Every structure is written in structure tokens, then in C-alpha cells.
Amino acid sequence: MVSMNRNEEQKGLLRSLDWWTIAIYIALLSFGWLSVCGASYTYGDTDILSLSSRSGMQIVWIGTSICLGFVLIMLDDRIYDTFAYVIYALLLLLLFATIFNPHEIKGSRSWLVLGPLRLQPAEFAKFATALAVAKLMSTYGFDLSKTKHFAAACAVILLPMLFIVGQKETGSALVYLSFFLMLYREGMSGSVLFTALSMVVYFVVGVKYQDVMMWNTPTSTGKFVVLLLVQLFTSGLVYSYCGTGREPRRILLYTLGITLVVTLFSIFVIPFDITWVQYVLCAVLVGYLIWRGLGTRIRNYMFVAMFTVGSIAFFSGTDYVLNNVMQPHQRTRINVLLGLDDDIAKSGYNVHQSEIAIGSGGLKGKGFLNGTQTKLKFVPEQDTDFIFCTVGEEEGFLGSAGVLLLFLALVLRLIKLAERQPFPFGRIYGYCVVGVFLFHLFINVGMVLGLTPVIGIPLPFFSYGGSSLWGFTILLFIFLRIDAARTMVRT
Numbered sequence: 089m090v091s092m093n094r095n096e097e098q099k100g101l102l103r104s105l106d107w108w109t110i111a112i113y114i115a116l117l118s119f120g121w122l123s124v125c126g127a128s129y130t131y132g133d134t135d136i137l138s139l140s141s142r143s144g145m146q147i148v149w150i151g152t153s154i155c156l157g158f159v160l161i162m163l164d165d166r167i168y169d170t171f172a173y174v175i176y177a178l179l180l181l182l183l184f185a186t187i188f189n190p191h192e193i194k195g196s197r198s199w200l201v202l203g204p205l206r207l208q209p210a211e212f213a214k215f216a217t218a219l220a221v222a223k224l225m226s227t228y229g230f231d232l233s234k235t236k237h238f239a240a241a242c243a244v245i246l247l248p249m250l251f252i253v254g255q256k257e258t259g260s261a262l263v264y265l266s267f268f269l270m271l272y273r274e275g276m277s278g279s280v281l282f283t284a285l286s287m288v289v290y291f292v293v294g295v296k297y298q299d300v301m302m303w304n305t306p307t308s309t310g311k312f313v314v315l316l317l318v319q320l321f322t323s324g325l326v327y328s329y330c331g332t333g334r335e336p337r338r339i340l341l342y343t344l345g346i347t348l349v350v351t352l353f354s355i356f357v358i359p360f361d362i363t364w365v366q367y368v369l370c371a372v373l374v375g376y377l378i379w380r381g382l383g384t385r386i387r388n389y390m391f392v393a394m395f396t397v398g399s400i401a402f403f404s405g406t407d408y409v410l411n412n413v414m415q416p417h418q419r420t421r422i423n424v425l426l427g428l429d430d431d432i433a434k435s436g437y438n439v440h441q442s443e444i445a446i447g448s449g450g451l452k453g454k455g456f457l458n459g460t461q462t463k464l465k466f467v468p469e470q471d472t473d474f475i476f477c478t479v480g481e482e483e484g485f486l487g488s489a490g491v492l493l494l495f496l497a498l499v500l501r502l503i504k505l506a507e508r509q510p511f512p513f514g515r516i517y518g519y520c521v522v523g524v525f526l527f528h529l530f531i532n533v534g535m536v537l538g539l540t541p542v543i544g545i546p547l548p549f550f551s552y553g554g555s556s557l558w559g560f561t562i563l564l565f566i567f568l569r570i571d572a573a574r575t576m577v578r579t
Contacts (some may be wrong), residue, residue, distance in 0.1 A: 104572040105161065106505060112498045113549070115563065119479075119491060120550035122456065127471035127478040128552070129457050142471055142552055146167050156558060157565040165573040168219055168566055169226075169513055173235075176220035176244070179434030182209035183251035204208070210260045212252060212573040213248045215566060218520035221267060225274060226513040232275045241450030242272065244486050259543025262531075266523035271517050279325065286321055290314050290403045295410070295422070307362045311403075315366035318399045319343045322373060325395060329388040330380075339376075343369050370400055382488045422541055439538045440475060441467045447486070453484030471552040473544050476536045495529050495548075505571045514570045520568050525560075 121143070128142035136143040186200045186209055200207050221244045224230065231237050245267045252261040297310035320340070327336040333479055350365045366410075374393050380388030410419055445467055446460065459481035467474050480488045499522060506518030525548055532547040534540030546556040 091288075101161070101572055105577050106568060106571055109498065109501050109505070109564075109568060112494060112501065116491075116494055116498070116549040117153070119494070120475075120547075121150060121279060123475050123478045123482075123550055124471050124552050126459060127456055127475055127557055141213075144505045149552075149557045152554070153557050153561040157219070157561050157568075160562065160567050161572070163569065165355060165569050168517075168570065169223060172219035172223035172483055176216045177212040178298055179209060180248060180251065182207075182247055183213055185209075185253075187251065187254040205556075208555040210248075210252050210255070210257060211555045212562065213252075214263065214524055214559060215563040217248055217264065217267065218517050218524070218563065219566070221270075222513050222517040222520065223555060225516050226286075226511065232271065233277075234308065237451035238271075238276070257544075259545055262543060263524065263545060265525055266527035267520055268380035269526070270516060270519035274516060279329070279391070279395075282321075282325075283398070286317075286399065286457075287402050288318065290399065291406060292402055294406055295316070302362075303355050305359045305362065305421070307354065307360075311363045312366065314403050315370065315400075318370060318396060319347075319366075319373065319402075321399070322377075322392060322396045323393045324557040326377075327390065330386060335380075339373065343373065367400070370396060378423075438467065438542060439535070442470075442474050442477035442536045443538055444471075445477040449481040449484040449488075451485050453482045453487055454481075455480055458482065471553065472546060473532065473550070475547055475550050476533055479550075491528075491550075492533070495525070499525055505567070508574070509571065510574050514574065515569075518567050521563055524563060 101129055124146045125136050125143040126532055129136060135141070137147065138144045139148065160433050163474065181198060221241055224244055225232070225241060232241065245264055249261040249264045252264075261527070268276070268284070269279070272278070280488055294310040294314045297313065298308050300309040302309045302312055323336040323339045323343075326339060327333065346369060347362070347366065354360050354362050374396050377389045377393035378395070381387065381393065399540065410422070448454070449459075459478060467477055470478055476488070476491075483490070502518060502522045506515050506522065509515040509518060528545055528548050530541065531545055532551075535542045546558045549557065551557075
């Protein structure tokens with residue numbers, strides 16, 4: 089009788105699985121293996137299936153990943169909810185241990201080597217963090233609008249980031265920022281995303297135009313524009329969150345008017361650094377917002393003031409971070425991306441060669457194993473971080489577009505699955521999965537095309553290696569198991 093019930097439960101589980109997602113997963117694995125073959129193949133090789141070759145080893149990783157996915161599906165879905173914090177704590181310990189047991193492999197210090205076993209805990213910490221934050225946010229009484237609850241969720245996300253930064257793997261740490269997409273879906277204020285985008289704008293504009301003097305004055309164009317943007321953004325936030333239309337207009341009138349007057353004075357009378365006046369204006373603006381917040385007891389004034397102070401602090405600390413926190417190669421990569429340096433022979437070499445490879449593919453590509461740019465090993469890391477250039481060279485625009493459409497189908501399918509979850513735990517975890525895949529896809533393809541900084545993150549299901557493939561598989565199949573349980577009757 090018990091055996092019959094188990095058989096029926098297994099049949100129900102298999103019927104409830106989202107086979108469309110599994111089909112997309114298998115398709116991505118297949119195309120990924122073909123790309124690894126193309127990237128690792130050299131002229132004269134006769135056996136691409138040998139375990140001594142990367143294409144042969146990738147079959148092993150793919151096979152073990154499929155087996156791992158099957159095991160995750162057969163486990164009780166309640167395990168992931170019950171032991172979420174335990175899994176999270178174990179992965180934090182592994183991340184912490186990696187800091188003090190570093191093994192550098194291909195320039196990466198994120199490897200934990202235990203005898204013959206080599207793992208990247210950062211790849212597995214993604215699903216652990218997703219489980220932990222889903223567990224936290226699905227508890228009774230959790231309200232993201234409450235400061236302490238929002239801070240707790242951010243702490244769960246940021247803690248593994250700190251450990252990964254301790255491994256000097258800033259690129260891998262940035263992946264965890266993708267969880268904020270889930271927070272936005274669950275009710276996080278849009279002002280948080282606006283603040284993040286503002287900081288990106290400050291950084292790009294400030295760094296790119298820092299050494300460009302404005303007209304005939306000793307004023308940095310980058311600093312001038314950034315401080316002007318701070319004033320404009322502050323006015324916009326007052327308009328959006330403080331419930332008045334006249335006040336932001338007055339702020340704009342005074343700040344822009346004074347800035348215009350001192351700019352004309354500096355150009356035509358006595359040249360001086362205008363940014364000092366802008367700093368004073370920002371300080372006065374902050375004081376005014378605090379005064380209004382205390383007088384009206386509207387907390388939003390205080391939040392806007394914090395935004396203004398944070399913007400100035402962030403921009404002022406940019407030079408220190410670039411020169412004292414970032415590694416020399418990271419600074420060079422940023423300068424190359426922003427067009428400040430033209431380092432084709434060194435830091436810009438990977439991106440330059442990958443662009444040549446993709447461009448040479450044309451519309452239909454050169455065909456499987458016929459890419460010259462990749463076969464002659466002009467592109468370093470062409471089977472890991474830069475594997476998408478192999479797709480572009482061998483399969484052309486049509487093949488690259490097909491791969492991107494497959495990823496788009498996966499993301500859209502996962503969003504659909506997340507939205508149909510009957511409980512917050514499944515929905516939150518699902519959107520964490522969506523965020524991770526989107527971030528990896530956007531950054532990896534962007535850095536191959538020269539649109540984003542080279543931060544060294546893999547393309548899901550395509551890049552060679554076991555850790556990343558297992559990590560993405562675990563991330564995906566846990567969600568598929570949670571989704572399959574949504575219609576099952578508990579006994």
C-alpha cells in the first residue's frame with residue numbers, strides 16, 4: 089500500500105514538472121557543449137570525446153549535472169524550506185574558509201581545494217542565499233516596508249558578497265546584486281533602484297570627464313555635471329515623495345540660478361573652481377531638507393537628504409576606491425571601457441579579439457569547428473568567460489540570436505513559474521533565480537561585446553567547468569521541484 093502511494097506520488101511529481109523549462113535547459117546544455125568543442129578544438133585533433141580534452145570533460149560535467157538535477161527533483165520540496173538557513177550557514181563557512189585557503193587558478197582566488205576536489209563556493213552560495221532570503225521573507229509578519237525587515241533581507245544578501253570580496257573576486261560578488269530585482273518585485277521602493285542607477289551615472293560621468301576642464305576655468309567637467317545632477321535628482325525626489333509641486337521648482341530655481349551666475353562669473357571675470365560653490369549649495373540644500381523634515385514631520389524629507397549626502401559621499405570616494413581599493417587590472421579595464429585608455433595589447437586584448445571573432449562570423453557563421461579566431465587561440469578564456477565569441481564566429485548572427493532567444497525563453501518561463509506560486513517562498517526563490525540568470529547573461533554577453541566591464545563571470549550552461557554548471561543546475565532544479573509541489577496534496 090505504501091509502495092503504491094509512493095509510485096502515485098512519483099507519477100504526480102513527474103506530471104507536475106515543467107518540462108518546457110527542462111527542454112530549454114537540455115537545449116542550452118547541448119549548444120553549450122558544441123560551443124566548448126569549438127572553443128577548445130585545435131586543428132589536427134581527432135577525438136573531441138576524449139576525457140583528456142575539455143570537450144570530453146564537459147560531457148562528464150553535463151552528465152553529472154543532469155543526475156544532480158534528477159536527485160534534486162526526487163527530494164522532498166519541504167527540505168529546501170526547512171534547511172534553508174542550515175544550507176546558507178554551511179556555504180558561508182565555505183566562503184570564509186576560501187579566504188584563508190586560497191588557491192589561485194587562472195588568476196581566480198575563489199577556489200577551495202580539498203585534495204583532488206576543486207570547487208568554487210561562490211557558485212553554490214547563490215542558491216543558498218536565494219533559499220535563505222526566501223525563507224526570511226516568507227516568514228509570518230515580514231514586511232519589506234519596515235526598515236528592520238528590509239535591513240535583514242539586505243544583510244542576508246550582502247554577507248556572502250563581503251566574503252567573496254575578501255577573496256578578491258569583486259566580479260563574482262557583484263552577481264549578488266541581482267537579488268535586488270526580487271526585492272523590487274516584493275515591494276521595495278523604486279527609489280532604491282533609482283539611487284543605484286544614479287550612482288552608476290555619477291561614477292561613469294565623473295570618471296570619464298574628471299580631467300576635462302570646462303571652458304577656460306579650472307573646473308572639472310565631470311565634477312560639475314555630477315554635482316548638477318545631484319541637485320536635479322534631489323529636486324525630482326522632493327517632487328515625487330514630498331507631495332508638493334512648488335518646492336522642487338523653488339529648489340531648481342535657486343540652485344540652477346546661482347550655478348549659472350557663478351559659472352558666467354568664472355568664465356568672463358575671475359576663473360575659479362565652480363564645484364566649491366556647488367558643494368556649498370548641496371550642503372545648504374541638505375540643511376533645508378532636514379529643517380523641512382523636522383518642521384513638517386514628513387520623513388521623506390530626511391530620506392531625500394540622505395540621498396543627497398550619500399550621492400556626494402559616493403562621488404567623493406570614487407577616486408579613493410579606484411586608486412586604493414581596486415586592483416590595477418580592474419582600473420585598467422574600467423578605463424578601457426570608458427575610452428580613457430586604448431590598451432589593445434594588454435587589458436583590452438580579450439575584448440578586442442572577441443569583437444573580431446564575432447564580427448568575422450557574419451550572418452551565418454563559419455560553421456562548426458571552422459572558426460579561425462578561436463581555433464588559433466587569439467581569444468584568451470574563449471571556453472569560459474568569453475565563450476559567446478565562439479558562438480558568434482561559428483554560428484554567426486543567426487546562431488547568436490538563437491542562443492539569446494533560448495535564454496529569453498528560459499527567463500520568461502521562470503517568471504511565469506514564479507508568478508503562479510501559491511506561497512511566498514516559491515515566488516521569492518523563483519525571482520532570485522530569474523535575477524541571477526539575467527545578470528549573468530547581460531554582463532557576460534555585454535563584456536564579450538565590449539559593452540560592460542570584464543569582471544569574469546560565466547555564461548550559464550555554456551562556459552566550461554563543473555562548479556558553474558552544477559551551481560546553475562542546482563539553482564534551477566530546486567525551483568522546478570518547488571514549482572512541481574504546488575499542486576500536490578500533502579498527506
